[in-house]
Amino acid sequence: MVLLVWWAITILGLFALSIGGPWILVIPVGVIGILVASNTIAVVRQTGPEHSALEPGRLQRADRENDPVAVAASRAPRRGANDKARRQGTLSYGRGRLTFVVHGQQGRADRSGPPDQTGDQLILDAVPAELVLGMRPTWLRPTxxxxxxxxxxxxxxxLPSDLGSGGVGSVVAAAWFDQLVERGAKIAPR
Structure with a gap:
């Protein structure tokens, strides 16, 4: 739905330009058009955050039926970390364990040599009872x-360029939060 609104804004901007609107609209319409196109590609390829959503009881089913769940996500060591610290990988839950695996060739270049060429790297591996979760994800904190x-x-x-990421990303993160709490994760005191 959000993507349709952005498509409408792009089309209205192009229409305004085509009927002789101010040339200053070229830059915002161009930027919005690029973002809308990239978001449409993410939807078609099914790589957007909405494809990481959990249905209710999904982690419980993963334990009960030995049916693990894995989704694409990015991991950073702290909130507000720059893009160099952020790593793409797979967050998965199965056999009672939450894991995050970073896929190879994402290492930063050393000053004296080439980038790290190691394979997949296990960053997180724990049972939910060992985890402490931060505040419940919201629209303003969608992680x-x-x-x-x-x-x-x-x-x-x-995704950083996702026009609806604040809303969709927070809903997806909140579903993971709720189900991890059901599986025994603790919530940090405020």
């Missing part, structure tokens, strides 16, 4: 904050 043995993980399900 899942997890602490495991004093190691902080900020899991983000939305």
């Amino acid at each position: 899942l904050d997890i602490s495991d043995n004093d190691v902080h993980h900020v899991i983000d399900f939305s």
